[in-house]
Amino acid sequence: MSLESAKMGKISEHFSDTDMLIIKPQKKNPLISAMILLALLMICGVYFCLICLKQKGFIINPNSMRIEQIERSCPNPNISKSEVPYVHYPEPTTYRRNECRCTPVRFFAILSMQRSGSGWFETLLNSHINISSNGEIFSVKVRRSNMSTITETLDKVYNLDWFSSASKNECTSAVGFKWMLNQGLLQNHDDIVSYFDKRGVSAIFLFRRNLLRRWVSILANNHDRDTKQLNGTHKAHVHSKDDADVLARYKPKINESLLIPTLKQADKWTIDALKYFKGNRHIVLYYEDLAHNRTKLKEVLEFLRVPQRKLKSRQVKIHTRPLSEQIENWDAVSKALKGTEYESFLQSD
Ligand SMILES: *[C@@H]1O[C@H](CO)[C@@H](O)[C@H](O)[C@H]1NC(C)=O
Ligand SMILES: *[C@@H]1O[C@H](CO)[C@@H](O)[C@H](O)[C@H]1NC(C)=O
Ligand SMILES: *[C@@H]1O[C@H](CO)[C@@H](O)[C@H](O)[C@H]1NC(C)=O
Ligand SMILES: *[C@@H]1O[C@H](CO)[C@@H](O)[C@H](O)[C@H]1NC(C)=O
Ligand SMILES: *[C@@H]1O[C@H](CO)[C@@H](O)[C@H](O)[C@H]1NC(C)=O
Numbered sequence: 417m418s419l420e421s422a423k424m425g426k427i428s429e430h431f432s433d434t435d436m437l438i439i440k441p442q443k444k445n446p447l448i449s450a451m452i453l454l455a456l457l458m459i460c461g462v463y464f465c466l467i468c469l470k471q472k473g474f475i476i477n478p479n480s481m482r483i484e485q486i487e488r489s490c491p492n493p494n495i496s497k498s499e500v501p502y503v504h505y506p507e508p509t510t511y512r513r514n515e516c517r518c519t520p521v522r523f524f525a526i527l528s529m530q531r532s533g534s535g536w537f538e539t540l541l542n543s544h545i546n547i548s549s550n551g552e553i554f555s556v557k558v559r560r561s562n563m564s565t566i567t568e569t570l571d572k573v574y575n576l577d578w579f580s581s582a583s584k585n586e587c588t589s590a591v592g593f594k595w596m597l598n599q600g601l602l603q604n605h606d607d608i609v610s611y612f613d614k615r616g617v618s619a620i621f622l623f624r625r626n627l628l629r630r631w632v633s634i635l636a637n638n639h640d641r642d643t644k645q646l647n648g649t650h651k652a653h654v655h656s657k658d659d660a661d662v663l664a665r666y667k668p669k670i671n672e673s674l675l676i677p678t679l680k681q682a683d684k685w686t687i688d689a690l691k692y693f694k695g696n697r698h699i700v701l702y703y704e705d706l707a708h709n710r711t712k713l714k715e716v717l718e719f720l721r722v723p724q725r726k727l728k729s730r731q732v733k734i735h736t737r738p739l740s741e742q743i744e745n746w747d748a749v750s751k752a753l754k755g756t757e758y759e760s761f762l763q764s765d
């Protein structure tokens with residue numbers, strides 16, 4: 417803002433100089449001339465204010481353009497050649513990065529599936545001062561209508577022009593969001609792979625090993641969406657043990673004939689996604705590993721090239737008991753999975 421008003425001031429000064437040149441030859445009553453000049457100045461001021469407000473300060477001034485050019489060249493970061501495509505200096509259109517304009521920014525996307533711990537993972541990342549992960553932005557259907565709306569949305573995020581509660585704006589050094597495989601990602605994979613390639617976006621795959629637990633979580637979450645068990649509001653994630661206990665009380669009944677096909681489907685999505693994006697810079701994480709081994713998080717921070725810090729989340733796990741206590745028709749389910757490749761899901765966390 418201050419820069420804009422300074423620019424405005426400079427322009428009206430220029431203007432007043434030329435005005436004076438035009439007015440001078442008349443030279444009648446110095447007081448009247450001064451008054452006219454003052455009035456002209458005021459009109460000009462108001463006029464330029466209006467223009468500036470309308471166009472957000474895009475008055476082209478050779479001086480300021482030169483300054484921006486100088487501003488753009490930041491000192492070369494001390495990085496290896498292979499890192500260069502992943503380092504960016506975004507210039508947001510909605511604000512200035514100010515003292516952080518030379519802080520290099522990495523682009524990432526968390527590629528995941530619903531109920532795989534990505535909400536929890538994202539709160540952990542956002543507890544880092546240099547990371548902004550902007551949530552599930554493609555849950556809004558119009559944004560994933562076609563590749564042009566997808567590109568437009570991605571450009572806005574990576575230009576640091578996306579505003580969410582997670583955006584830390586000017587001093588962010590890693591920016592991203594989470595993207596579910598079924599939110600236009602697999603559908604448009606060719607174009608998205610080339611976008612990631614071109615813009616140097618790194619992929620963070622986050623999957624859940626135990627797909628049966630994931631399914632229980634999906635069914636319980638759907639149930640809560642309908643019944644709103646916590647004081648009449650639906651909660652996909654909770655911050656207290658009491659709330660978690662309330663949600664975990666519900667034991668879903670699983671349709672046995674859908675059991676194997678559903679697990680196979682989720683497996684296939686995972687395999688496809690890894691295949692499509694194998695040429696992009698990526699890391700593969702499993703929810704179970706992150707939950708049991710916090711040093712895994714160090715790897716993530718290294719991958720994002722941000723300083724190591726302790727990450728925190730207020731979220732509390734909902735389903736903590738053995739699956740046998742959390743599935744209504746446990747006997748039928750365990751019978752259906754015995755002897756299949758998914759048998760281990762019955763016992764593991
Ligand atoms: C650049 O990085 C290398 C290795 O990370 C380090 O040894 C070197 O001192 C750095 N140079 C400067 C100028 O910071
Ligand atoms: C992280 O953010 C802090 C606070 O905004 C900033 O001072 C620091 O330079 C940033 N560090 C990196 C590596 O971007
Ligand atoms: C993409 O989707 C948007 C929003 O639904 C629509 O306005 C636009 O015409 C579509 N573009 C193409 C190329 O299909
Ligand atoms: C919701 O209800 C529980 C008791 O069932 C209560 O302890 C809690 O404070 C309530 N939370 C809100 C946000 O009203
Ligand atoms: C289980 O799923 C099958 C296939 O979609 C369906 O035909 C059947 O009615 C379902 N059974 C129950 C009890 O919902």
Ligand SMILES: *[C@@H]1O[C@H](CO)[C@@H](O)[C@H](O)[C@H]1NC(C)=O
Nearest residue numbers: 708709710711712713714715
């Ligand atoms: C925890 O993760 C780190 C980093 O991936 C790994 O080196 C270590 O072996 C893991 N520890 C356990 C107990 O799995």
